[in-house]
Amino acid sequence: MPGDRLTDEDRRHIAAGLAEGLGFAEIGRRLGRPASTVMREVTRNGGPDDYAAQRAQEATRQRARRHRQAKSPAPPVGDSSHGRDPQAVRNLTESFATLLEQQGMPRMTARVLACLYVTDSGTLTAAELVQRLRVSPASISQTVSFLEQQGLIRRERAPGGRRERYVIDDGLWVRSTLAAMHMNDALVAASQHAAETLVAETPAGARFGAAAEFLLLVNAALRQVMEQWQQNQADRDAGRQS
Template structure:
């Protein structure tokens, strides 16, 4: 099985496979590559609909160049609290971001959510996120606006600064937002039944859709409440003698 980075020709073949509607596993088989390689390549470069082989290749070359010629860093930037391995944390953050993207979240929203989730405080300012992700404050603000609609992030004012916060109930709030959204689709579907006729094919389809989504919405909400009650735990306070690494 070939190793190393994907070539430009391989990326073009991935693009052709996506255009033909092939599954990641089939594209991987044709290239003799692991399916995870194809999944990671596509999700980090716009997803199936937005993948562009030549753009993905240029991006990969730029990323490789930055790794070979890293910009000078303040040695303190890599210091982590609790004796964590800074390199391992960065690698895990990238993995977490990739998985969020594979679940359907856009790239920047996934990066912001991963950064916030991995911070011990669960909150970062716009400037801190911008510096950490090496993107513009505008990109951060746009990502946060999307995450707010999913009940995953909230904003707080600190004088003239904005701080973005995720709560311990992050997943619960997100699931409940999903349940409400699903219930709204069900209600809208049911509104169309009398309009199209309950005894018509279209009316029956809408009624079946509404029933299904009602059941799913109620199940999500019930499971979310049960899970929070049974599984949610609070992190233990760190011992007083243990100190974080210098800022």
């Protein structure tokens, strides 16, 4: 396909076409590729008089390898406070970010969230995130904007200070769970409507009805968990004050 990368076989066809004296347009037509693709491939690999399929294939592999190495993220900076082992903190941050990523979170979002979560203060500036994760300021800016929109972090600015700090707190999972409950409520309403529209006794209607019933049970359980959590928090606060 025109949008796919050239294969070893494609490169052999290009070399054969050049040996026949064919132009880029004709070679591209035979391959089903744009002439510009053939021209770039030949130009970057020795030109029409010195193009070799095997050498071009190996050069492409080397370029791809260098690109992957350049893009590989550096490990985050470890926190050595409280006598911690910086490498152990780095490993923890990476494994926690990987876990979040496996749950469906975008990679950069997971890395920023994990980096904030392992700090004692729960707060870092954009510059500190750039230093710890060794990524561009633009990547941090886009990611923290997304996290803020999701209610997972908030921005703070110290009185008289110019730098904003990004803050994560103990309410992260509470807010995340509340957001999930709101989404479940919307899905319940949509599923109930679908069941009525499709007729509950039909296979499709029954499918939506079962989904609504399940999600109602999930939210009921989550509400009990939230109530228990709030009670536990109140008991802890009372214990600190006594």
